Amino acid sequence: MLWLLGFVLSFCGLFIWLEFGTMIPRSGGEKVYLEAAYKRPKHLATIVFATNAILLGFTAANCIVRVYRCFGLVLEAAGAEATRWSERGIALGVIFFVTLLHGFTPRTGIWLMNLLSVFKIVILIFIVVAGWAVLAGHTRVTDPHANFRNAFAGSSHSSYEYATATFKVLNSYAGWSSINYVMNNVKNPARTLKIAAPLGLGICAVLYLLANVAYFAAATKEEIEQSGVTVASLFFKNVFGTQAQKALTVFVALRYRTGLVVVTFGAARVNQELAKEGIPLPFGNRFWASNWPTGKSPLPGLIIHLIPSIIVIIAPPPSVAYPFILDVEGYPGQIINLFVVIGLFWLRYKKPNAHRPFKVWWPLAVFYLAAAVFLLVAPFIRPPGGIGDTPPLPYYLYCLVGIAIMVVGVLWWAAWRVVPRWFGYKFIGRKEKLRDGTVVTLVSSLSPVPIAMLTILDFQFSLAKRQQ
Template sequence: MNGGSVSDDARLGTYVDGVAIYQDANGAPVEQISPLGYHVGWAGILFLNVSQMVGTGVFSTPGSILRALDSVGLSILYWVFGSIIAFATLTVYLEYASLFPNRSGGQVTYLEQGYPKPAFLFPTAYAFFIVAFSFSSSNAVVLGRYIYRAAGYQAGEWANKGLAIASYTFLALICLLSTRWSIRLMNLISAVKLIILLFIVVTGFAVLGGGTRVKDPGANFRNSFSGITNNGNDIVNALVNIQFAYRGYDNAFNVVAEIKNPLPLLKKVAPLSLLIVSILYVLANVAYFAAVPAAEIRESGELTAALFFEAVFGGKAAKGLPALIAVSAAGNIMAVIIGSTRGIRECGRQGVIPFPHVWASTRPFGTPLAPILLKWVLTCIVILALPFGDAFNFLIDLRSYPDAVFIFLMVVGIYSLRYRRKKEGLPPAPYRTWQISLILAAAVSLFLVIMPWYPPDDGGDVSFWYGTYCAVGIGLMAGMGLYYWVWIHFLPKLRGYKIRTETTVSNQDGSVAHRLTKVPDSNIAEWDRTHDDAGNVLFETTTRVETADTSQFGLGANLSFRDAHLLDTCSILRTYDMYNFRNRYGHQRLQTCSSRQQNRN
C-alpha cells in the first residue's frame, strides 16, 4: 500500500495501491494501516454477510408471509423479490466502497461523505442512534429461548433473561479477545448454517421426488396463485418481513478497512454471499410447501421448520431443530457484534462522541474495546429492564424506523456525491451502480419509511397506537437536529468561540481520530493561518529538519517540510511506521494533528 496524500480545498486525497482516493476533509481521518489488523479475507466477507442474514427468520418467517399474502405462489415469489431488492441496495454499497476503500463503518461513513454539509450534522444524528440503539437484546433472547427448547426445559421469563445475558456475554468476550478467532468461529458457525439450509433444500427435492413419507408433495403448488390478498397493509407487512430476512447483506462493508485490496474482493464475494442465501431461501420455502400443508404453515408461527422436519422424519427429528436454530442465532450475534462495533468506532473517530481516542483505541487486544463494552452494557440493560411484551417490542420498532430513514438517505446520497465529484473535476467511482438499481433501492426504502404510518388491521404488535414508534423516531431525529444547532452554532456564537477539528494519533496503537476543539474568537485568525481546510498541517518538530527523504514513501523525491501541508502526514506516519519516521528525522514529540472545519462559522 503506497501512502501519501494531496489536498483539494475541503477534500483529502489519499493513495491506496497507487490510486488516489478523495474524501471530504470533515470526515474521520483515514487510517492507512488498520489498527484492527487485516483478518478479513474472502471467507470473512462471505460469512459476515451470510451469518447476519441467516438468523432465525428463514425457519419461522414463511408462516407470517403466507398468512399475509394468502398465496403459496406469491409467497415464494416474494423471496425472489426480496433478493432483487437486496441486490439493488448492495450495488449502492459497492459504489460507496469503491470511493472510500480505506474506511470501515459502512453506513456511518457513507452518510458522512454523502452529506458533508452542514458539517457534522449527519455524523451527530447518526452517532446518537447507533450508540443509543446498539443493543442486541432480541437476538440474545431468541438464543436463550432456543437453548432452553433444545434442552427440553420450559423456562420462565427471568430464567430466559439470565441465559440470554450469559450467552451474549460469552460471545461478546470472544469478539473482544481476538478478531481473528472470533471471525474463524463465526465462519465455522456460518458454514453449519449453510449446511442446515442445504439439507432442508435437498430433503425438499427428495419430497418432491416422492422418496419420503409425504403423500402429496405437489398439493400446495396446484392453483398456487389463487386467493391472493387485496389488503395493502398485509402486502406491505410481508415485504417488511422479507427485507428483515435478507438484512445483513451489507455487513462486510463495516470492515472494509480490515480487508487487503478490498474492492475486488467485495465486488466478487459480497454479491456471491447474497446469491447463495437467496437461492437457499427460495428453495427452502419450496421444500416447506412440498412437505407441509399450507393451512398448517399459515398458523405455524415460529414452528415452520419444525413442521417440516416432523412431516418428513417424524416427531423425534423435530426436537433437534431448536439446537440448530440456537447455533444459527449465535452466529448471527457474532456477526452483528463484529460489524456494528466498527460502525460505533467510526462515529467515535468522527469526533462527535466525547473521548474519541477511547472509542478509536484498539488496546489491549487489537479489538474495538469500548464499542464492544457499550453493546454489552446496553444489551444487558434492555434485557433486564424491559419485560417481554409491549415495551420490548416498542424499543425494537423504535430502532427500526430511523434506520429505514438513514438507508433511504444513503441511497439518495449517491446522487449528491456523483454531482459534487463531477463539479470538482474528480474521477467517477471505480464501480458505478446501475440507474435502475438506485431507483429501485430508493423507492423501496422510501416505501418502508412511509409504510408504518398505514394502520394495520390487527393494531400492530403493541397495545397502544401503532404509529407511536414512528412519531417518537421522528421526534428524536428532530431533537438531534436541535441539539446540533445549539452545539455547533448557538453556543459558539453566545460564548465567543468556533469549532475546529483536531486529528489525534495514538502513540500506542496508531489509531487516528478527530477531536472537535473550541477555539476562542481571539485566537481564530492565528488558528486559521496555521491550519488549512484539508487538515494537512499535522505535526511540528523540536529539531529543525529542512528536507526529508520521501522516496521510500513512494513519493519519488525529497520534500521540504515547508511543503508538508501538501501531504496527509498522519497517513504517512501511520503507513510507514510513525515511530521509525520520528526517530530517523529527530521528532521528539508527535503532536496532535489539526484540521480546519470546512464551513467557517
C-alpha cells in the same frame, strides 16, 4: 413473493453499496458515504448516523431474541422448564460471550464467524434437500402441495402489512452491507468486494427462497401461524418427528447465533469509527476509539453495542420485542438508505470524474430509491382494523420511534455545533495518536475566543484533516 422482492431489493442495494465501497474503501459503511455526500451542515450526517448506531445499538438484538427463543426450545428438549428468565439468562450469556470473544481473541472470533457461516449454509442446504424429499412424497407429510394450490388466496391488500413484512424479510438479507463496515480489515477491498459480495448474497438468496419452499411444503399456513415456534423447528417436527425436532433445534439455535457473531463484529467497528471522528461521547473519546486492551480489537466499541443489547433482552417481553425490534430497526435504517441513494446521485452530479471501480446501473438505484420511499410512507397507512403486528402497541408507533431517533440526532448535533455559537463559544478539535496507533479526533473544552479566530482555527483544522 416478498422473499423474491427482498432478494431483488437487496441486490439493488448491494450494487449501490458496491459503488460507494470501491470508490471509498474505508470502514464505516453508511457513515462514510453520508459524510462524502453531505458535507454541509458540517457533522450533521455523522451525528445523525451516530445516534442511530448507538441508540439502536441492539442491531444484533433481533438475532439475540431469536437465539433465546430457540434456546427456550432447547431447554424444553432437555426436560427443563423454559421460563422467560431462563431464556433471558441464556441470551445474556451469549451476548457477553460474543463480546468477550471479539474483544480479547479477535482471531478466534473471525475463525468462529467463518465456521458458523459455513455451518449455517450446511443447515440451509439440509433443509432444502429435505424439502425436496417432502415435495416428492417420501416423508410423513401427507399433502406437501397444499400450500401451493391457490397460493395467494387470502393475501392481504394492506400497504401497511406489506411494508412491515418487507422490513422483516430485508432483515434476513441484511448481511449484504456488513463487509462495508470493516473495509480496513479486507485485503484488496475493491476486487474482493466486487467478487465476494454478489456471490455471497446470491448463494444466501437462493437458499432462503428454496428453504421457504421447503417450509411451506411441510406445514400449512395455519400451522405456521399458530405454532408459536420458529418455522425451522416446526419443519423438523413435521418431517422427522418430535424427537428429531428436539435434537435439530440445537442446530437452529446455532444458526441464529451466526448472525449475532457477525453483526456484533461489524457494529463494534462502526462505533469505533464514530469515536475516532470526535463525536462527543461520555468519558472521552480516547477510550471508545481505542483497541484496548489487546491493541487489535475494539473492545470499547463492543461495549457500546453491549449496553443497549442488555436493555433489550431484559426489558420487553419477547412476544412483542421481536417484531417491534425488527420494525424499529428497519424504519430509521430505511431513512438512512434513502439519503445514501440520494447521495449517490448527488456525487455523480458533483464529481462525475471521480474514480469508480464499479458503477451501479442507474435504473437499479432508482428502483431502490422508490422502494425506500414506499417503505417509509406505507406504514402510516391504517391497516385493517387498525391493528398492526405488535398489539397492543399502536401500528404506527415504530415509525414514530424511528423518526424520533433521527430527531434526537439533529438535536445532538445542534447542541454540539449550533448552541455554543449563540454564546460566542465553540468546540475545538485536534488529532491525537493513541498508544495502539489509533488516530482519534479529540474535542477540547469550550473556549471563549472571538468568533473570527474560531473561524480561522476551524479552517486550519479542516485543511490539515484533508491533507492527511
